[in-house]
Amino acid sequence: MNPTILTLVLSLVGLFAQIGTMTYAKESKWRQIVLLRSTRDDVERLLGQPRYEGYYTSFKVEGGVLSVEYYPFDFCTSADAYLKVRRWTVVEMTYEPDISPTLAELKLDLKKFRKTRESPHVPELITYINDQEGVGYTFQADGTLNDVRYFPARRYDALRCKKRTANRPRI
Numbered sequence: 001m002n003p004t005i006l007t008l009v010l011s012l013v014g015l016f017a018q019i020g021t022m023t024y025a026k027e028s029k030w031r032q033i034v035l036l037r038s039t040r041d042d043v044e045r046l047l048g049q050p051r052y053e054g055y056y057t058s059f060k061v062e063g064g065v066l067s068v069e070y071y072p073f074d075f076c077t078s079a080d081a082y083l084k085v086r087r088w089t090v091v092e093m094t095y096e097p098d099i100s101p102t103l104a105e106l107k108l109d110l111k112k113f114r115k116t117r118e119s120p121h122v123p124e125l126i127t128y129i130n131d132q133e134g135v136g137y138t139f140q141a142d143g144t145l146n147d148v149r150y151f152p153a154r155r156y157d158a159l160r161c162k163k164r165t166a167n168r169p170r171i
Contacts, residue, residue: 028062033090035134036152036159040070040088064097076161083152084159093150100144108137 029046032038043059044050047066050057058067069092073081083091113128124141134153138146152159 030061030066035090035150036085038090043068064095067094081161094147096147102143103139
């Protein structure tokens, strides 16, 4: 197996193990999806038909809703392309639980995260992002989890297209 893919799989297993102690995510099929490796066909085999068609879609899953973003380009062939992956590869996932744990219940080591308010339209949402691991936790003002977002970690920067990377925002 390719060492990069093996590293990605192992790191995602670690991430999912971190939230695996929460009851809402315990035996979820969606946890088998691997960023930068799983395709739309893989996701639909696991989860069935999506709510919407297109590069950004969502699925009702055990304990919540999973939004999946697919890569709309084929490698770095387009001027807007930003990753060296095939079209329809999963590049980001966001899980919104039906029953939200609190920040305290998750027992996150906040020293590993940067704190930000990602949405100026909803300033009460606070997000803790770990760029090294490719995960962000967004919380409501009352401290309950709004969602968990998974994105390509910094260690996969080698998969980013060389051209125009300075102008491309982090995902």
